[in-house]
Amino acid sequence: MGAVIEVQGVVKRWGTTLALGGASCTVGPGVTGLLGANGAGKTSLLGLILGLDRPDEGQIRVFGIDPATAGPDVRALLGYSPEHHLLPPDVKAVDFVRHVAEVHGLPPREATNRASDVLWQVGLGEERGRPLGTMSTGQRQRVKLAQALAHDPKLVLLDEPTDGLDPVQRDAMLELIHRIGHEFEITVLLSSHLLEEVERICDAAVILAGGVVAASGSLEQLRGTGEGVAVEFDGTPQLVNDTLAIVHRTGAHIRPEGRGFVISGDEHLAATVRDAIATTGIGLRRLGRRTVSLEEVFLGVGAAADPALDPRRASHLPPPPGVAHQGPFGALPPPPPPASLPPPPAAPSMPWPGGRP
Amino acid sequence: MSSQDVFAHDAQIIDRGYRKYDGPRTGVIGAQRAVFRHSVQRALGMRRTIWAKVLPIATIGFAYVPAIVFVGVIALFPAADTADIELPSYGEYYTFVIAAIMAFVAIVAPEVLCTDRRTGMLGVYLAAPLDRDTYLVAKSAAIGFALSLVCLGPPLFMLVANVLQSQGPEGFVDIVDTLWRVLVAGLAVTALYTGITVGITSLTDRKFIAMAAIMLLFLVSLSTAGIIQGVGGAKGIFCIAPTPLSLELAARVHGERTQIMDGVPSATVWLAWAAWTFGGFALARNRLRHLPVTR
Numbered sequence: 001m002g003a004v005i006e007v008q009g010v011v012k013r014w015g016t017t018l019a020l021g022g023a024s025c026t027v028g029p030g031v032t033g034l035l036g037a038n039g040a041g042k043t044s045l046l047g048l049i050l051g052l053d054r055p056d057e058g059q060i061r062v063f064g065i066d067p068a069t070a071g072p073d074v075r076a077l078l079g080y081s082p083e084h085h086l087l088p089p090d091v092k093a094v095d096f097v098r099h100v101a102e103v104h105g106l107p108p109r110e111a112t113n114r115a116s117d118v119l120w121q122v123g124l125g126e127e128r129g130r131p132l133g134t135m136s137t138g139q140r141q142r143v144k145l146a147q148a149l150a151h152d153p154k155l156v157l158l159d160e161p162t163d164g165l166d167p168v169q170r171d172a173m174l175e176l177i178h179r180i181g182h183e184f185e186i187t188v189l190l191s192s193h194l195l196e197e198v199e200r201i202c203d204a205a206v207i208l209a210g211g212v213v214a215a216s217g218s219l220e221q222l223r224g225t226g227e228g229v230a231v232e233f234d235g236t237p238q239l240v241n242d243t244l245a246i247v248h249r250t251g252a253h254i255r256p257e258g259r260g261f262v263i264s265g266d267e268h269l270a271a272t273v274r275d276a277i278a279t280t281g282i283g284l285r286r287l288g289r290r291t292v293s294l295e296e297v298f299l300g301v302g303a304a305a306d307p308a309l310d311p312r313r314a315s316h317l318p319p320p321p322g323v324a325h326q327g328p329f330g331a332l333p334p335p336p337p338p339a340s341l342p343p344p345p346a347a348p349s350m351p352w353p354g355g356r357p
Numbered sequence: 358m359s360s361q362d363v364f365a366h367d368a369q370i371i372d373r374g375y376r377k378y379d380g381p382r383t384g385v386i387g388a389q390r391a392v393f394r395h396s397v398q399r400a401l402g403m404r405r406t407i408w409a410k411v412l413p414i415a416t417i418g419f420a421y422v423p424a425i426v427f428v429g430v431i432a433l434f435p436a437a438d439t440a441d442i443e444l445p446s447y448g449e450y451y452t453f454v455i456a457a458i459m460a461f462v463a464i465v466a467p468e469v470l471c472t473d474r475r476t477g478m479l480g481v482y483l484a485a486p487l488d489r490d491t492y493l494v495a496k497s498a499a500i501g502f503a504l505s506l507v508c509l510g511p512p513l514f515m516l517v518a519n520v521l522q523s524q525g526p527e528g529f530v531d532i533v534d535t536l537w538r539v540l541v542a543g544l545a546v547t548a549l550y551t552g553i554t555v556g557i558t559s560l561t562d563r564k565f566i567a568m569a570a571i572m573l574l575f576l577v578s579l580s581t582a583g584i585i586q587g588v589g590g591a592k593g594i595f596c597i598a599p600t601p602l603s604l605e606l607a608a609r610v611h612g613e614r615t616q617i618m619d620g621v622p623s624a625t626v627w628l629a630w631a632a633w634t635f636g637g638f639a640l641a642r643n644r645l646r647h648l649p650v651t652r
Binding site: 047049050052069072073074075076077078080082084086087088089090092095099100103104105106107110114117118121147149151152157183184223 | 374375376377378379381382383384385387388391392393404405406409472475476477478480481482483484485486487488491649650
C-alpha cells in the first residue's frame with residue numbers, strides 16, 4: 001500500500017502569521033506520530049488534511065484525493081478525535097457515538113450496533129449509557145476515540161489523545177491506539193508533543209518545527225544506526241586513555257556520552273575499536289551501534305530548523321543519516337562536525353587526559 | 358438436558374471484535390438528515406432531562422392554547438350560542454400567540470447552535486462529510502422546523518379543525534385558498550425568525566447571552582420604532598422591529614392589515630422581511646466561515 005497522506009510544499013498563513021512554510025511529508029499505513037512544539041503547525045496541518053482549510057500554496061492528497069476541492073469525500077474516509085475534552089454533557093455516550101456515526105453516513109440501525117460495539121472495544125461497554133458530563137477525562141478521551149472509529153474510517157486523526165490522562169490511563173490509551181493501527185488496520189496519524197508516546201507506539205514520525213517538516217520517516221530512519229559505535233570500558237583511566245588514543249589516531253571522532261563514549265569514523269570503525277581493545281587488554285562492558293532517541297532527533301532537527309527551540313542541542317547533535325532534512329528553503333546544509341574533540345593530531349596525544357571516571 | 362448443557366447451548370460470544378463496514382453510506386444528505394433530526398430533538402428536549410423538556414413544551418403549548426379554545430368553543434357549544442362570538446381570523450391569530458412565539462424563538466436557535474460551538478461538536482460535524490454551508494443548511498432547517506411548530510402549526514391546526522367542523526372555509530376552492538395563505542404566512546414568519554435568530558446566535562457560543570440578545574432585539578427595536586413613530590415618524594419605521602413586522606406579514610398574506618403598519622406598501626414590508634431573513638443567514642454564514650474548528 002502506498003502513501004495515505006502526501007503533503008507537498010504546503011504554505012498556510014493565518015493573517016500575518018505563517019503557520020506552515022512549505023511543509024512536505026508522506027504518511028503511510030500504520031501509526032505515524034505528528035510531533036512538534038506548540039505553534040509548530042500541527043493543528044493547522046490537521047485542518048488542511050481534513051479539508052477544513054485550503055492551503056495558500058502547495059498540495060495535499062489523502063488517499064489520492066485533494067481535500068481542498070473534495071473535502072466531503074475525504075472526510076467520509078476519516079475519523080477525527082479533537083484535542084478538547086468538551087462534549088455535550090447531557091448526552092449519553094452511546095447516543096453521542098451513534099449520532100456521529102450517522103453523520104458519517106451509516107444507516108441508523110448499523111450506527112446503533114456499531115456504537116455499542118466500538119464502545120466495548122475502547123473499554124466503555126458498561127459505561128455506554130452514562131451521560132458524557134458524568135464521565136472522567138479518561139473516559140471522555142475514550143468516547144472521542146470511539147466516535148472517531150464508529151463508522152469504520154480508513155484513516156484516524158488523533159489530536160493529543162492522551163492529554164489529561166494519568167499514567168495508567170495513558171498506557172491503556174496508547175495500547176488501544178497501537179491496536180487500531182495494527183490490529184484494526186486503520187491508519188493513524190497521532191498528533192502529540194509527547195515524544196515518549198510516539199516512540200512507544202508509532203512506526204513513523206513527522207517532526208514539525210517552525211512550520212516546516214524538519215524530519216520525517218520511519219522511527220528506525222529517524223533514530224539512525226550509522227552514527228558510530230557506543231562503547232563502555234571496564235578498566236583504569238590510563239587503560240581507557242590508551243585505548244581511545246589508539247582509536248583517535250585513525251581519525252575517529254570521540255565524545256563522551258553517559259558512562260561511555262560515542263566513536264564515529266570510517267567503515268572500519270568497529271574493527272579499529274576491536275583491535276584497540278585487544279591491544280590494551282581493557283575490559284569491555286558494552287559495544288554496539290549507537291542509536292539516538294526520538295527526543296534527541298526532535299531537539300536536533302527541530303532546533304536546526306528553529307534554533308530558538310534549543311540552540312544548545314542543535315549546535316552539537318548531528319542529524320542521523322537517512323533522514324530527510326528540510327528547511328524553509330529546501331534542504332538544510334549538513335550540520336557541523338561534533339565539536340567535542342579537536343581534529344585528530346598528527347602525533348598521538350591524550351584525547352581525554354586523566355580518562356573518564 | 359442438564360444445566361451444563363443448557364449453559365453450553367445458550368452461550369454467546371459477546372465481544373465480536375472490531376468489524377469492518379462495507380455497506381452503503383448516506384453521504385452529505387444523510388449527514389444533514391442526522392444533524393437535522395438530532396437538532397430538532399435537542400431543541401424540543403427529547404432524549405434529555407425532564408427540565409430540558411419543560412420550557413419548549415410549555416411555550417409550544419401556549420401557542421396552541423388559543424387555537425384549542427377557539428375550536429373548542431365551536432365544538433362544545435351549540436351554534437346558536439356562538440353565533441355572536443367573533444373569532445379571530447387566521448391572520449389575526451398571531452397577535453394572540455406572539456409572546457409564546459418570541460419565547461420559543463429565543464430558546465431554539467441558541468440551544469441548537471451555541472451548544473455545538475460550546476461543546477466542540479462543530480469540529481466533530483465538520484470533520485464529517487459536512488462542510489460549513491451544508492452544516493448551516495441542516496441546522497437552519499432544524500431551527501425552522503422547530504419554529505414552525507409555533508409559527509405554522511396553530512393556524513394550520515385551527516384550519517383543519519374548522520374544516521372538519523364545517524366552520525371554516527367551505528368548498529374546495531375556498532379551502533385551498535385559505536390553506537395556501539396559512540402555509541405562506543406561517544412559512545414567512547418561520548423564515549423571518551429563523552434568519553434573525555441564526556444570525557444573532559452566530560455571534561456568541563453562550564446560550565444565555567444569545568437568548569438575552571434575541572429578546573433585547575425584539576423589545577428594543579419595538580420600543581425604538583414606537584418612539585420614533587410617536588414623535589411623527591412614518592409607520593414604515595416598524596419595519597425595523599421583527600415582532601410587528603411578522604404580524605403585518607401574516608395579516609397581509611391573508612389580505613388584511615394591522616393598525617400599526619397600515620398604509621405601508623407591501624413591497625416595503627416584504628423588502629424588510631427579506632433584509633432581516635437573508636441578512637441573518639448571511640451574518641451566520643460569514644461568522645461560520647471564519648470560525649476555527651480544529652482548535
